[in-house]
Amino acid sequence: MELQEVCESLLDNADMSIDLSAYPKVTLDILVQGTVNDKFWKVVFECGQVVYMDAEFDDDSSNNDLFMVLEASVKETIKSKVTPAVQHRMDGLNDKDPVWKVHLYGCMSLTMVTTRFNWQLIELSEKEYEAAYA
Secondary structure, eight states: OOHHHHHHHTSTTEEEEEEOTTTTSEEEEEEESSOBTTBEEEEEEEESSEEEEEEEOOTTOOTTSOEEEEEEEEEEEEGGGSOHHHHGGGTTSOTTSEEEEEEEEESSEEEEEESOEEEEEEEEOHHHHHHHTO
């Protein structure tokens, strides 16, 4: 499955945890609710060098909570197409170097720009899936 297809088909109505412990590296673990094609799934976004982050949490949330994701998108672009206010944080990059804009919306709104992005689609066993919600 391609990333855009994963965002459009699996990450609508999913649950996400966010790990900020190694900031500016941010890891998002996103659990797909229920089964898709009779399998349980988890998607991991690893944003290796976040240069911009805007997160709006509900008043009674903490970053240890699971957040419902209703919409997700990841777009690859280049440094020169990012707003000038963020470009200065990427002085080590050339204007044509790739960067990624990550946006998730649901119980929280999260927008990030990162210079390193990796993702994984991981099949979970039923036990792993149930443990994630324990």
